[in-house]
Amino acid sequence: MEKQEYKACMHMGKRIQRAVCLGVLLAMAFLSLGPVVFLMGGSLMGSNEMEECIRPVLRGGDGYAVWKLFPMYPTLKHLVEVFFDSPEFFQMFWNSMKITAGTLLGQLLVGMPSAWGLAHYSFPGKKAVYMLYIVLMMMPFQVTMLSEYLVLDMLGIMDTLWAVILPGVFSTFSVFIMYRFFSGIPDAIIEAARCDGAGEFQIFWRMGIPLGSSGIISAMVLQFLECWNLIEQPVTFLKTKSLWPLSLYLPQISMEKAGFALCASMVTLLPALLVFLAGSDYLEQGITAAAIKE
């Protein structure tokens, strides 16, 4: 009721202002969505048309590359090629799946309790661990690449999918996100449960996880995107090409096969997009929660 009244009060100037706002926001949204439309258009475009469009980039010479939002002669050829004529695509797709699933499961198993421990207990060294986690989280991969290789080699898991999965499992980023969320659960509730005689593990299991579920899911969604797009780690730790994930398939396609590349991109993007859309509500809540405290 209150809202309506407020709206009714708005006079003309406000209305225009609003329209301008909306315009700006929509323009930004278009910028964000543009590439997806671009990918879709490209993946349906035939090779000749594509060649026509991007020849200046490929071969130099006169003119400039152009782009059509909708192909003149749409074709599913590339899609068929990706799905039926590229066995390595599927191999790599499965590798990506394995890496992602392994990492996410592992994070649920170890990351979640870590975050809970950090969020709801005070213990000696907590502050130090927290800072350490943040700093390690910020470290670019290139910094510890060599030493990480040595550790993985020592563990005997070099050149297996575990060499990518295990470091992913212990990524401190998702701990950071989940920690933020768990912190949002009021201590009073937990204290109450404790008084009712619930064990520490029970509290975590019965209260922490359900109450923190959207934070957990949002951490998982973000981690999914991360895993799905891994590039440096698999290149460094996996020598056997049949173990490579999908994210390494795309850079291999040369510009000459742009149509195919765009189509493969599209197919690669789809799972990420689905997970993303399915989880976006949680993601939002999760991110929200992450921002609340401190």
Added chain:
Amino acid sequence: MGWKKYTGWLFLLPGFLGVSVFYLIPFLDVVRRSFTQAVGGKFVGLANYQMIFGNQAFLMAAKNTLRFAAVCLPLLLVISLGIAVLLQKLEAWSGFLKGAYLIPLAIPAASVVLLWKLLFDGRGILNGILTAAGQSGIDWMNTGASFGVLVFSYIWKNLGYDVVLWIAGLSMVPKQVYEAARVDGAGEWRCFFYITLPGIRPAAFTIVVISFLNSFKVFREAYLVAGNYPQDDIYLLQHLFQNWFRELSVDKMASGAVTMAAVIFFLVCLLQKSWDQK
């Protein structure tokens, strides 16, 4: 029950062990290497550090990396905050818009790279549009413009993420405060400066940390688009580390990495301090 205070450690322990094995120990190893010879492991004290601080490429890469963070962080924070504020006012459309802004996050780096190549090539789409509009084209990847391209791709990718974070922060500011202020006759801007900004300060820490973290990830696009020797302005520390590693200059790489880590640590501490104080 004296050890009860260690209960938290029990939750933390499995994760912490893994973190130690896969991140902490490797990092300590890097620290060790920064004081030794590349091959053979002879202790050389601070010689490696001396070497890198006299190294043109390192200074340039460090400068570029800092400059990049210094330019893109405030830019991203301001733009995303602006959008968040507008979105909050708008209500309608906001679900769709938030979703749309988040999408770039899901697009694989390799696809982005393909796109960038088509867009920013000397004969790319963007220059096509520019020339059609009567302007002369810009050699995006081979002039200072490359830095702009990199900043753009960073903002493009992280905008939605930060918008959602800000909206979360904004929702923490009680509505009643605004209403009270309005009753007192405060305008939009006054409200923003005196209520909104202080209100979202707690959320800002996380947002800054995460945005900073993501600023390192832009290397992927830079490397895939422009290779290991890009235009001077977008030659980042990670380029240099990779190249050093190729040449087996592990000593330089390690001391460079430790320096970088120290700076990050310092910045994060500073950030936290400033938040704690206020």
Added chain:
Amino acid sequence: MRKGTRAIGLILALALTAVGFAGCKDTKKDVGNGSGGGTQKTEGQDGLEGSSEDAFSDNYGGKGRFLETELTLPKETDRVLAAGKLSDGSISVVGYNVNSMQYYIMNTKDLGDSWDSKEVQGMELFYVSRAAIAPDGGAVLMDPYGEELVQVTPEGAATAGSLALPGAEGEKKNQIQQAGYTEDGTLIVLDIKGVLYRADAKQGTVEEITKNMSEEAYYFGIAGNDIVTVMGSGVYRIDAGTGEIKKDETLRQVTDSSQEPLGGENSYPYLFTAGAEADSTIYVNHEGLFFHQMGGSVNEQLINGALVSLGDSSLSFQQALTIDESTYLVLGSDSLGVPRLYRYIYDSQASAVPEKQLKVYALEDSVTLQQAISYFQKQNPDVFVKKTIGLTDNDGITAEDALRTLSTDIMAGNGPDVLILDGIPVESYIEKGILADMKDLVEEVEEEDGLFENIKEAYIRDGSIYEMPSRFGFSVVEGEAEAVGAKNSLEAFLEYAKGKKSSDPDTHVLTPMSASGLLHELYYADSAGWRKEDGSLDAEKLEAYLKAAKEYFDLDTYSQEEYNDQVENYTFRLGGMGGAASTVANFRLILMGYAGIGTISSVRDVQQIYATEAQIGGAYEIFGEADNSSFVPYVSVGIAAQSAENQQARAFVKGLLGKECQTASSDGFPVNRAAYQEHLKNQKEYAIGTSRLDGTAAGVDVKVLTEEQANTLLKQLESLKRPILTDRVIQELVIEEGIKCLGGDGTPKEAADRIMQKVKLYLSE
């Protein structure tokens, strides 16, 4: 509460261990079946133990083992369609050449050491997807539907035909999956529905072998007059004549552990063939080669896959042949589809398991390296040579990625013993102490056979030799006298070309080249002098080079027709020997161009140039500054410092530089003088025939070099002073920007500036 916390710890600990264990198990499985690769796995373990011996130490030390030799198929073979053992004991192979689109039947009487290759005549242009070799030496080649088919008699005469394959479903034609001949000469085909037929290629008829089979056959192998086929429930051996199934439970279960039941296009997870003894079967998979006696309850492993190439999971299997009980051949193709033919011969003196391993690394594979490995393997059957190639075509791995992987391996102590240094940052490796001094080794070879001292001298630094090319070539100007006179610099040469053009604007002055080809050739010719004293690059020289390349490229405009595939496909390997000078000679022969620049890399090149120029009145000379000419090094070798005392590594390098290996291929001039003499001695005379654009015939008889010509060549080889600029990063930057510049993007000055900016960055690292 205590209980609670303890429980948490326990559960988490258990969970963690469970994950760990599950991980280990899974991983092994992954690697064993279909990925990873046995040999790679071995390497991983080496790293753990820190020495290569350990991996094998728990094996018993018996004697006798099958040793592998990779056979070199004739050069024109891009694809192998079938192989077969003939009744006379020789072996034939059906091959295909992509460029000429020709099919060949190649026969070897000495188990693959030499081949005799015959083009399949009278082939209409159709896509051959299946082929089979008959025991009498004939063959059959057919399209996927059996509609088009060519039958070749042992004498080589071909007749066209067609098979009437039943089972078409409306528009959808039935297809042939696989074909093979039994020992008595019956053609067996398998359609995609899994039905086996006896076929008569002459009559075009087929006859179902096993009527009313409940299962479909996935693929098959021929064992004498039986068919060994894989079906859903296992492996069956079927009499090809009667269709009777011979029951054998052990054989049936062979494929039980396999995860991929189906075969692919000419590739199968298991290969089957007859054993040397009656009623026995041989099968091959990545675990090795196995023997099974019908009715027996065991499968005996004759060859352990992990010790030979069979264990390499990137190898896909095509066909296995049993020659006798101590000789087997396995045909397959690698991950890039390149055919690989391996021969296994039992050596009773070799220890049952090679005790030692020698790791050899190269960014790119080369014939020279392959030959050095097989030479070494022959001399040292006790050592397993593990070759790692960093860069394989078409998989998106850049040299950068490959080198970083190499760096990690070296830092982790898993590095190679012998490195082929082409494309590797040698300077940096020497500086870091990665490479060992091998001066004594090089001098040993020098004493035995003699080396080109000028080449050796170029690699002595501070009295040590860390790097030594095994082959080399050099850049020449080739053409009419006036052109050859302008050999001293790019500018002089272009001056000549422009003068020629202005006097006769309608002719083609220079032989055609692709942008990449031209940039490479000129780089070979010019780059030796680019480095300044202080190590930086000379910007003026770089710009002059780009300007020259651009002018050269723009001087003549060749029509699409003239600018034929040969030019378009003129590609380079990293520092590789293009043999481009003979291409120039070819163009000169058809009167396209008065002059050209190219690299000479073999005596054969020189023969051809002399023959051509004798006909049209021209000559050739070393290109570049008169007293400071450069050479292009190829397959440079170095020994890792950590293997400096490793006798195997030393023996390998000695072998590579030694007379026998150096004589074996002509992929560049040998640095070994004795081998060079052999090359001179082995010259062959042959004729080249081609046609000009106007349709008239052109041809030349290539002769053995006269003594005078040979002397001139020797003097030229001995006059080469310094290597070209071999730094891979710089070369790549130059070529990349050069191609853009030649394509019309910016001026040479702009390109040079861009290169200089990046090179400066690179050098300041």
